[in-house]
Amino acid sequence: MATGNAEATKARILEAARDEFSAHGIAGARVDRIAKAAGCNKNLLYIYFQSKETLFATVLEQNLRRVYDELRFTPDDLPGYAARVFDFSMAEPGLMRLMAWAGLEQETGAVALRNAAQSAKVSAMEAAAREADGPGARFAPEFLLTAILALATAWSAASPFGPRLSPGLATDPATLRMQIADAVASITGAPRTGP
Amino acid sequence: MATGNAEATKARILEAARDEFSAHGIAGARVDRIAKAAGCNKNLLYIYFQSKETLFATVLEQNLRRVYDELRFTPDDLPGYAARVFDFSMAEPGLMRLMAWAGLEQETGAVALRNAAQSAKVSAMEAAAREADGPGARFAPEFLLTAILALATAWSAASPFGPRLSPGLATDPATLRMQIADAVASITGAPRTGP
DNA sequence: TGTCGCCATCTAACCGGTTAGTCAACGCTA
DNA sequence: TAGCGTTGACTAACCGGTTAGATGGCGACA
Numbered sequence: 268m269a270t271g272n273a274e275a276t277k278a279r280i281l282e283a284a285r286d287e288f289s290a291h292g293i294a295g296a297r298v299d300r301i302a303k304a305a306g307c308n309k310n311l312l313y314i315y316f317q318s319k320e321t322l323f324a325t326v327l328e329q330n331l332r333r334v335y336d337e338l339r340f341t342p343d344d345l346p347g348y349a350a351r352v353f354d355f356s357m358a359e360p361g362l363m364r365l366m367a368w369a370g371l372e373q374e375t376g377a378v379a380l381r382n383a384a385q386s387a388k389v390s391a392m393e394a395a396a397r398e399a400d401g402p403g404a405r406f407a408p409e410f411l412l413t414a415i416l417a418l419a420t421a422w423s424a425a426s427p428f429g430p431r432l433s434p435g436l437a438t439d440p441a442t443l444r445m446q447i448a449d450a451v452a453s454i455t456g457a458p459r460t461g462p
Numbered sequence: 463m464a465t466g467n468a469e470a471t472k473a474r475i476l477e478a479a480r481d482e483f484s485a486h487g488i489a490g491a492r493v494d495r496i497a498k499a500a501g502c503n504k505n506l507l508y509i510y511f512q513s514k515e516t517l518f519a520t521v522l523e524q525n526l527r528r529v530y531d532e533l534r535f536t537p538d539d540l541p542g543y544a545a546r547v548f549d550f551s552m553a554e555p556g557l558m559r560l561m562a563w564a565g566l567e568q569e570t571g572a573v574a575l576r577n578a579a580q581s582a583k584v585s586a587m588e589a590a591a592r593e594a595d596g597p598g599a600r601f602a603p604e605f606l607l608t609a610i611l612a613l614a615t616a617w618s619a620a621s622p623f624g625p626r627l628s629p630g631l632a633t634d635p636a637t638l639r640m641q642i643a644d645a646v647a648s649i650t651g652a653p654r655t656g657p
Numbered sequence: 658t659g660t661c662g663c664c665a666t667c668t669a670a671c672c673g674g675t676t677a678g679t680c681a682a683c684g685c686t687a
Numbered sequence: 688t689a690g691c692g693t694t695g696a697c698t699a700a701c702c703g704g705t706t707a708g709a710t711g712g713c714g715a716c717a
Contacts, residue, residue, distance in 0.1 A: 273692060292566065294490030298677060308694050313678060364566060370622035371487065371562055410633065410641050413616050416623045421612030425622075427565035428611045438605065446605050454645045468666065493703060503668045508704065 277315050280305040284312075284326045289361040292368040293323050324376040327369050330362050331377050340388050342395035345415060345455045346448035352419035353447050357440055360424030367425035388412055405456065415451055472510050475500040479507075479521045484556040487563040488518050519571040522564050525557050526572050535583050537590035540610060540650045541643035547614035548642050552635055555619030562620035583607055600651065610646055 283304035287296045298319055302309040316322040338355055341348050356363050369377060392408035404411070422429035422443060438446075478499035482491045493514055497504040511517040533550055536543050551558050564572060587603035599606070617624035617638060633641075 276692080292487060292489060294487060295567070297675090299675095309677090310679075310695090311693070314692090319677070366622050367562065367566055371559060371566070371620070372490070405644070406641055407633070410638070413623045414613055414642075414645055417612045417616030417621065418609055421608050425566070426612065427561050428608045438602070443605070446601055447609075449600070450609055450649045453648045471666080492701095494701095504703090505669090505705075506667065509667090514703070 273315075276305070276307055276311065280307065280312060280315060280322075281326055281329065284322050285330065285361065285365065288323055288326055288368065289364045293320065293372050293374070296323075323369075324374070327365060327374065327377050328380065330365060331380055334362065335380075335384050340391060342388070342391040343399070345411070346452040349415050349419040349451040350444050350448045352416065353422070353440075353444050356420045356423035356425075363420065363423040363425035385409075385412065406454070411455060414454060418447055418450060468510075471500070471502055471506065475502065475507060475510060475517075476521055476524065479517050480525065480556065480560065483518055483521055483563065484559045488515065488567050488569070491518075518564075519569070522560060522569065522572050523575065525560060526575055529557065530575075530579050535586060537583070537586040538594070540606070541647040544610050544614040544646040545639050545643045547611065548617070548635075548639050551615045551618035551620075558615065558618040558620035580604075580607065601649070606650060609649060613642055613645060 280301065283301045284296075286304065287301045291297070296319070298309055298312060301322075302312055305311075312322060316325055334355070338348075338351055368374075389408040389412060392411065396404055396408075406414070420426060475496065478496045479491075481499065482496045486492070491514070493504055493507060496517075497507055500507075507517060511520055529550070533543075533546055563569075584603040584607060587606065591599055591603075601609070615621060
């Protein structure tokens with residue numbers, strides 16, 4: 268582990284940092300723990316990333332970008348999008364928690380990224396609505412988008428309402444997924460996939 | 463401020479603690495700041511409440527109880543309930559943040575309280591559904607309840623999706639309230655209040 | 658009535674462990 | 688040997704929690 272793999276070390280640090288921040292937030296995270304988990308010295312963190320806050324910002328941005336890359340937005344199939352968001356939120360509880368921490372702490376860094384993603388989606392929804400000129404949607408795109416995201420992530424690890432209540436008898440993900448898509452369908456007025 | 467009003471001092475501490483915890487969470491909160499804001503000595507906190515964690519638990523439970531007292535649950539008018547939850551979440555952003563922090567940190571104290579409230583509501587919904595024996599609801603009560611809460615609080619200060627995006631052009635609360643109630647109506651199948 | 662002692666309330670100062678952040682040097686590779 | 692990657696040792700500040708004591712109202716007793 269001597270030389271040559273600075274890039275690998277950086278990646279290891281980012282991964283460890285992701286876990287630590289996801290578990291404890293910025294204020295609760297311990298730099299020593301991150302270094303230990305990454306199998307390197309604490310000082311490396313400060314050489315590669317300037318500070319704890321910068322490290323968090325980097326981790327957040329990197330993972331947020333992953334979300335936007337992996338989650339294709341389909342303005343003409345919002346129930347399907349909701350289902351995919353749900354899948355993602357269940358597959359990556361750590362990432363959900365990370366986003367929740369970032370929201371609570373006054374983390375300003377990723378706001379721009381999020382705003383851009385949001386307005387892109389809103390535009391796409393407007394375009395889709397214009398194309399299929401039906402009866403005119405009941406809700407504005409901004410409202411729908413937030414509602415869909417809230418619904419799709421309501422059962423994730425970061426939500427105060429979902430998993431912590433009655434942990435044993437959690438509905439199995441498959442039916443939950445279907446119900447979410449169904450609910451979104453009835454809000455948007457889209458045709459339901461189920462019977 | 464010498465003697466006699468221990469009760470008042472305790473209340474002042476609890477208020478200051480609520481603000482501090484709401485702003486910074488448990489790990490980020492500073493006991494010194496709480497004491498200063500409460501206008502008393504730090505040691506009093508440790509006399510009246512045993513530790514920082516206990517103080518947080520006390521603050522949380524007190525405020526959670528307030529929620530359950532002030533928010534009447536109406537199983538036969540879920541859109542109205544959603545609207546009231548929304549109003550509450552907008553009127554008390556600090557409390558929303560407090561609950562979000564408690565969810566992220568592994569705060570176990572208030573779970574029992576919440577579970578009790580949840581199952582009471584689920585029972586009430588089942589009873590209401592049995593009484594008005596319509597076509598049988600599309601969704602199970604547990605699902606509906608979580609969905610409603612997620613929707614109603616999606617625009618609160620604690621939500622990652624709502625207010626932080628496009629802060630200037632936030633839809634005004636009145637229409638937002640109506641839209642939420644409307645969305646809940648279309649999920650539950652309840653008659654809509656609007657046209 | 659004066660005053661003595663008691664107890665609840667509250668405070669200033671302190672403590673020891675922890676934490677973010679730094680520094681000077683070492684080894685490996687080219 | 689030049690330099691990047693890496694490290695152990697270090698520090699200054701911070702922070703939760705503690706200790707010893709000040710303040711002042713109040714009842715008991717003479």
